[in-house]
Amino acid sequence: MAILTFAPGPSKVYDKLPDYFQEAYQQGILSANHRSGVFMDLYKDTERLFKEKLAVPEDYKLLFTSSATENWEIITQSLVLKASFHIYSGSFGKKWFGFAQNIIPETAALVFDKNESLTVNDLEIGNDFDLIAITQNETSNATQVTNDTIAAIGNKYPDKMLAIDTTSSMAGIFLDFSLADIWYASVQKCFGLPAGLGILIVSPKAIERAKAKGEKGRYNSLNFMLENAANYQTHYTPNVLNIYLLNRVLADLPNIAKVNAKTEERMRILEEIVEQSPALDFLVSNEATRSRTVLGVGGEEKFIKQIKAEAEEQGMQMGSGYGPLKPTSFRIANFPALNDDEFEQLIAFLKAY
């Protein structure tokens, strides 16, 4: 039996995937051409499910990419006119900034502490920046930026475009997609699927901007992708299997409001354990900036080592801390694919500390 992983990287997948794979094989989906009606119907239906289950606005477009990292490049290459302004507190926000800066050296950033709530009133972003980049859920340090904060930034800068990294939160919590023009994620997190597929969602305003910029001819030019997507096709031979699995998983999901309630409920249980434990500490002390889908637990290097080893003995893998936080923290993915028994097992383990 495989170890049960609570890592917020590629994470636990939905239990029904072997059945869905079998169906895909028997129906010939694994051999389906991406210019065929079979694929176009699958794409169309998957987009419909994003709108129905995740409350994505009707006029937004779903696009498939290979990874969240690829989305970083697409946004800067195809959408940014002058430069983007990045607001972040952790490693993935910093990497996004680095990718953008490589293409446009004038890219700038505001780095804030993981326990610091963004004060939108104090934010000063000049006319040299036409896109604001926000890491809504920062997987590396287990923080989040709320819908309310995104709304406030959008209200303050209605002329700038907002691009939101929700790699580890989309399909796990309620996101108000109407607040921004560009949203992206990876399927190996809250979607509970194998890695190898990136999600990019764009508003009509973002599509217009891409056309206005007119960038084309590159492998991942957004205009090239949009041209194909207009016919529910992709610009390259896509991972049809993963798109099929995504479709099936979305169809099973309750509405995002329900998913959100369960995510919140589980996170409150986890938080209570940390609060009441003499040994466990929050990596993020400010409740307002604490991620709902990834819990960071901090502690002494020796203790972190020990608890991870004891979890492994019981068949569970805690996610390591990320980057500089590796020795003094571990992370728990509070993703929907975790079933109730598995969550109980986690609770029982943590309660002993």
Place this chain on the structure above:
Amino acid sequence: MAILTFAPGPSKVYDKLPDYFQEAYQQGILSANHRSGVFMDLYKDTERLFKEKLAVPEDYKLLFTSSATENWEIITQSLVLKASFHIYSGSFGKKWFGFAQNIIPETAALVFDKNESLTVNDLEIGNDFDLIAITQNETSNATQVTNDTIAAIGNKYPDKMLAIDTTSSMAGIFLDFSLADIWYASVQKCFGLPAGLGILIVSPKAIERAKAKGEKGRYNSLNFMLENAANYQTHYTPNVLNIYLLNRVLADLPNIAKVNAKTEERMRILEEIVEQSPALDFLVSNEATRSRTVLGVGGEEKFIKQIKAEAEEQGMQMGSGYGPLKPTSFRIANFPALNDDEFEQLIAFLKAY
């Protein structure tokens, strides 16, 4: 039951995939982190299998990308110093040329007829070009360029780098990898796997060239990929599932010499049927330029329509012709994942014409 596809796009997959998926699920491969030992061992072992089963030279490096199209961009972006010179006869060769020209306007091409064997003696490629791009197997018009021709071009231009598109032939026929520095393919063709993974194989000379050019910082910069590959990791969260399936399929394969013999034998049987048929014609009349993994059958528009419809009635899908050849031809993928019963079914069907 799904229809049996003979299309040379995404094509018939290996029958054992559902078992392998089940194993991947049970072993936790679907949740494996791409920075973990589990993944690094899988990558290392897959590279070993490429060398053992496909006769890739020991000092060549295996890299994973998302698609063959992405490889086009990587080659021009990270390896070409001045410009590349493209030799092609069909639509995919032309597309590769287009991608390269978008990045480097000085890119040039020699277009030859599908029935024309390349006369290497007459070839004139000047000093302005440092990479020669050859579509070894052109999926769109069912032609090929032989190992001998690649060898002759390499001998004539020892200072230029050779990049070879084997999207629809790698793992189906014997390729002498020592003859060129860059080879690429897609797994949804002769590897008999679901789409979503590109293969890129580079020689030590190509690695040196990438370092000399020093291009970096883009999503698919070769130097970024090579840095990660040195530790058997990837530059992005990869399609671990497909890499696992690739590993299992390669392990099952006999040596490429045996695979090649079977591919040739089956193609000879198919060719004999076309030769003896009063109704069927070769799309490629010159035997020397005819692909061994994709057979193109030409005919009157009405006849092509009819034979495709009759195949569908019997549960078989012939591949459509490509681009301008669509109404007057169909294509048959002679790929190894086809089992003997399926091949017999195809033969019986074609013999009736």
